[in-house]
Amino acid sequence: MSDHISSTIDLLSSLSLPDRYERLENALGSQVANLVVPPSEEEKESLDYIAQEIYTRDEGILVPLYGTSGAGKTTLASNVNLWEPDHFTETLTYEGPIESNELEKATNNFASDLPADEDRIIPINIEHRESNPPNDIEMSSIKRFLRTKPANLTTLILWPETSIDVAEEISEKYTDVAGPTSIDVPLHIKGPDRIMWPGIAEETLRLVNNIDSLSDLGVNPRDYDIREYESIGMYMREISSDFNRRLQNLKRSIQKPIRLAIVFVSKSPDPGVLSQVTNSTHYGLLDAQSLVAATPQSKIGEWWQERRSLLTRAVVQLSAHAFALPPSTTISAIRNFGPIDNKVLEGQGITRYGPAHGARDFGRSDLGKFLIGETMEGSEARGKPATEAAQAYDALSESGFTHGKDKQLNKYLANAGSRLLDRRDVEVEEVKAEEKLQFCDLVPDNSFYFESNVTCVEYTWREGEFMVRGKKSKVAQYILEKLKGYVIILGWTS
Structure with a gap:
C-alpha cells in the first residue's frame, strides 16, 4: 500500500x-496565539516594569520565572510580545551552552530577521534547564552577554523553573554579580x-x-x-x-478499520449543498452538528439528537465522508466499464474509449481522490463536457434506478475504482460490489480491501439535480440513516 x-x-x-x-x-x-490566554494584570504589570528597568539601565537583565509544572511559564516566555508589543520583539528560544559568545551569536542571527530600525527588547527563553541552575562561570557569562547589546539591542533572559528554591537561588546569584533590580524576582507565574x-x-x-x-x-x-x-x-x-x-x-473496537464514503450520484455538476453538512477544513468529512441541525424535526434527526456522542464517534471512527459524483464521471464510468452495446448512451453519442479512459475520469472525481488518498481541497471532476454528460444522465434516468438497476451500476463504479487503483499503483487486496464484508454483516455497495482498512462506498442514485439548497434536509436524512445502519450493525448502540 x-x-x-x-x-x-x-x-x-x-x-x-x-x-x-x-x-x-x-x-x-x-x-x-488563538489559545494563549492573557497573563494576569499583576504579570502584565511586571513585564512593563521589566521593560522600564532595561531601558533605564540600558542593558539586559535576567528574570527567573517560577511556577508549578504546567502553570504557563513557557507560554508566557514565548509570547511576551503579545502582551507588551511596544516593548518586546518575538521571543528567541535558546537551547545552547550558556556562554557569552554563543548567546551573542544566536541573538545576532535572530536580530538579522528583524526590521533595520528595530529598537525593542529581545526576550530570550532558556529551554531545558529547569532544576539545573547556572553555575558561577555561566552566571558571569550571562552578566557579560546582557551588557554587550548584540545587534545594538537590549535583551531579557527568561529562565523558567518549577522549584521556588532554585528560582530564588538563580535570582540571588544574578543580583550578586549584576546588582539589585527594581522588581521582585523570581517572577511568580500562576497561569489562567x-x-x-x-x-x-x-x-x-x-x-x-x-x-x-x-x-x-x-x-x-x-x-x-x-x-x-x-x-x-x-x-x-x-x-x-x-x-x-x-x-x-x-x-x-472493530476487527478491521472501516472508512466510509457516502456518494450522491445525480445530474448536479458539483457538491452544492454538501458543503453545508461537511467539515470546512477536512474536505468532505461529515460534520455531526451540521447534519443534525439540517433536519432537526425529522425522525432520524431526533434519533441522532439523543445520541450526539455516538454520531461524533461514528463520523470520526469511520472517517465518514460525503461526496457528489457528477455526470461527467458517472457517464464515463458506465460507458467504459459497462456493456459495449449500451443503447441509451450510444443514442446520446457517448463514445466508448475503454477502461483506461474511464479510470482516468474516475480519478479526477472527489471519490476517486478519496480512494487513492490524494489531498482534496475542493471539488474537481472532468470527463465528458458537462452539457453532453448531463443530457446522457437524463436519458439514463428515464428508466429509473430502482428494482435492482442501481446494483449493476454500482458494479461498474467498483470496476472503475479498481482500475484506478491499479493505474496509480495503489495496492488493494480485493474490490467487491454488493457483497457482505468478511468480518461483519455490513453489505456496502462497493468495498475496497486495503491492508490497513476496508473502504466502504454507499451510492444513492438520484434523478435530476439533487445537490441543491432545497434538498438539504433530504441529503442530511439520507446520510444520517446510512450512519444509523452502520452503527447498529457494528454494535455501537446499546
Whole structure:
C-alpha cells in the first residue's frame, strides 16, 4: 500500500490533544496565539516594569520565572510580545551552552530577521534547564552577554523553573554579580484562572484537530474537577491521557478499520449543498452538528439528537465522508466499464474509449481522490463536457434506478475504482460490489480491501439535480440513516 494511502486512512490516528505548550506550538504554528490566554494584570504589570528597568539601565537583565509544572511559564516566555508589543520583539528560544559568545551569536542571527530600525527588547527563553541552575562561570557569562547589546539591542533572559528554591537561588546569584533590580524576582507565574480551563481545553481540541465536538467521543473537559489540579498543564495532561486511551479503545473496537464514503450520484455538476453538512477544513468529512441541525424535526434527526456522542464517534471512527459524483464521471464510468452495446448512451453519442479512459475520469472525481488518498481541497471532476454528460444522465434516468438497476451500476463504479487503483499503483487486496464484508454483516455497495482498512462506498442514485439548497434536509436524512445502519450493525448502540 502506498505511504500516502497509509497516512490518510485512519482519522483516529491523526487526532490529538497536546498537553504542553511546545507540542501545541508544533501542532498549530502561528495559530497557537488563538489559545494563549492573557497573563494576569499583576504579570502584565511586571513585564512593563521589566521593560522600564532595561531601558533605564540600558542593558539586559535576567528574570527567573517560577511556577508549578504546567502553570504557563513557557507560554508566557514565548509570547511576551503579545502582551507588551511596544516593548518586546518575538521571543528567541535558546537551547545552547550558556556562554557569552554563543548567546551573542544566536541573538545576532535572530536580530538579522528583524526590521533595520528595530529598537525593542529581545526576550530570550532558556529551554531545558529547569532544576539545573547556572553555575558561577555561566552566571558571569550571562552578566557579560546582557551588557554587550548584540545587534545594538537590549535583551531579557527568561529562565523558567518549577522549584521556588532554585528560582530564588538563580535570582540571588544574578543580583550578586549584576546588582539589585527594581522588581521582585523570581517572577511568580500562576497561569489562567481555573474557570477558563475547560474552555481552553475544548478550544485546543477543536483547533488542533479542525473538528468540532470531539468532546463527544467520551472525554469531556467539563467533566473534570478543576479544583483537583495544581495547574492547567496537569489538568490538560490528564484529559490528554484519557483522550488517547479512548482513541486506542475505539481503534481496537472493530476487527478491521472501516472508512466510509457516502456518494450522491445525480445530474448536479458539483457538491452544492454538501458543503453545508461537511467539515470546512477536512474536505468532505461529515460534520455531526451540521447534519443534525439540517433536519432537526425529522425522525432520524431526533434519533441522532439523543445520541450526539455516538454520531461524533461514528463520523470520526469511520472517517465518514460525503461526496457528489457528477455526470461527467458517472457517464464515463458506465460507458467504459459497462456493456459495449449500451443503447441509451450510444443514442446520446457517448463514445466508448475503454477502461483506461474511464479510470482516468474516475480519478479526477472527489471519490476517486478519496480512494487513492490524494489531498482534496475542493471539488474537481472532468470527463465528458458537462452539457453532453448531463443530457446522457437524463436519458439514463428515464428508466429509473430502482428494482435492482442501481446494483449493476454500482458494479461498474467498483470496476472503475479498481482500475484506478491499479493505474496509480495503489495496492488493494480485493474490490467487491454488493457483497457482505468478511468480518461483519455490513453489505456496502462497493468495498475496497486495503491492508490497513476496508473502504466502504454507499451510492444513492438520484434523478435530476439533487445537490441543491432545497434538498438539504433530504441529503442530511439520507446520510444520517446510512450512519444509523452502520452503527447498529457494528454494535455501537446499546
